[in-house]
Amino acid sequence: DIQMTQSPSSLSASVGDRVTITCQASQDIGNFLNWFQLKPGKAPKLLIYEVSNLEAGVPSRFSGSGSGSKFTFTISRLQPEDVATYYCHQYDHLPRVTFGGGTKVEMK
Amino acid sequence: QVHLVQSGPEVKKPGSSVKVSCKASGGDFNSNSFSWVRHVPGQGLQWMGGIIPIFRTANYAQRFQGRVTITADERTRTAYMELRNLRSEDTAIYFCAGGRLPGEWSHGYWGQGTLVTVSS
Secondary structure, eight states: OOOEEEEOSEEEEOTTOOEEEEEEESSOOTTOEEEEEEOTTSOOEEEEETTTEEOTTOOTTEEEEEETTEEEEEESSOOGGGOEEEEEEEEOSSOOEEEOOOEEEEEO | OOEEEEOOOEEEOTTOOEEEEEEEESSOGGGSOEEEEEEOTTSOEEEEEEEOGGGOOEEEOGGGTTTEEEEEETTTTEEEEEEOSOOGGGOEEEEEEEOSSTTOOOOOEEOOOEEEEEOO
């Protein structure tokens, strides 16, 4: 199975701060890498698909980058409504699907 | 646009089974992927398995193999997940998720979640 190592597991930041989360795959996964936001009592929300593509309706302060096995998710200016847990997610056609361990983002 | 609506909360005894449904509207039901993902309190997201109805055969994550069955009924446009031999550690919110595009496993659409509580 492909392992996804996400870091940090939690972080605390202030409004307007730049937040960066990384995800390392145990092997090359091409561009099959998404980022989700999970809030209590809500369904996961797809923010970024295929490494760097912003899902429709998602604010442009969210972005993704990377290739091969190392990927980065960034919130350029943290807003109060961004408090949530974020997950990277890899998938392929077999299917093999794995989520990272999650990063809990809190407000200082 | 795919819209997924799941069945309601369940309370089950250890050792019993639960079957959760996910009704889809919009999109091409037979060509879309339907995954089941659970969120255990205090833990992360776990992919359990999924199915593309036109292929009829489900695929399962190794940790759930033998204990879960995923099916799809094209007549009612509904996907199902049955988990057997329930234990307290299976208490979680169970989500169905559909692919962004037909035939792929990108999980662009999600049901509202179904809380399954396992307690004696």
